[in-house]
Amino acid sequence: MAQTHTLPPLPYGYDALEPIISKQIMELHHQKHHQTYINNLNAALSAQASATQTNDVPTLISLQQKIKFNGGGHINHSLFWKNLTPPGTPGNELGGAAPALREAINSRWGSQDAFTKAFNTELLGIQGSGWGWLISKGGPKGRLEITTTKDQDPVASGDVPIFGVDMWEHAYYLQYLNNKAGYIEGIWKIINWAEAEKRYTAGVENLLKL
Template structure:
């Protein structure tokens, strides 16, 4: 697939999301209450400029990824909810209750949640986790380097589209998990490895193809340069509570 074909597909995917612009930009994804929101859901604003993550993630990819792909998930989720048992639930409740048979809600609800998290854990400058989180990582994986290797392997070996995650399990330990498509570890009725995501990496081709083409490992390596560890820490503390 060349760049022109990719842009065409991306445009088609997002076109439906622009039909009804009402509420596309509302509550920021950085707001802790994203999981408490109920339909109609809205597209959160990016907490930085499209080009803020250059050169690790390019401006055009961010524009297409956020304004078209994520917007399409939000629009399609809102279209799928009326008349279902999920219509009055929060996003967190939807994630916990959705089943394999509810394909539209599973795919689009997952897409909305996953991307809302993804935008917030990205930031310019990289950095390192705090002492508390670093200690938890070392306890779970042996060292930061071993954690990175395990996370990278999960992202590299996820067949086709999907996500790699760092999660907090019920016993408050950390684990690395991977899910296909737009599934996530909150979907207790679907996935085997469940927990609260505090770090996630989108390995769908639309997240990296314009800059990295088929070189997913290069994209994964660049990801470590733009992690907002303060946000990851905030999510870690919230998960412990």
């Protein structure tokens, strides 16, 4: 029987990202939304294992989208919790916590401000549900790019997700309502630049532990 996926604990308390992200949002987002992706992924993988045993190709084909959506949801949220950190912690500072990444950002966009503006524009341009990402193309220390993915699509295999911003309404609506720009402005105060530096220089290990 296939090993099942479980909800990874948050690396901080549910209220630790306040006032940027409320305890209520964090509890729902982690315990309900992320948990549901995991439950649905486990169910789809189990059905896939059965269908593989009976060589049931039509069922295998029909499961692909479920695995992509829920597996992507599990990967993206697992990355997201770790790429945030409570406001006012040392990891918040791009300068001190991420020297190599800061240099790469400055060389690519000219300044941190220019990078932030470009990233914000991408986030605000997402239509419907999706994610905005800073990625390193092809592996660690690659060319930096800002990209977006639709729904729960993960970053393309081979590229390193340095950090991502969840732009689904469930990530901010209870607190920010339709003020997407206010949510985005807040996110910059809780980005975990120490984690971002680690991903930029060394990549991401074990996106999903099986």
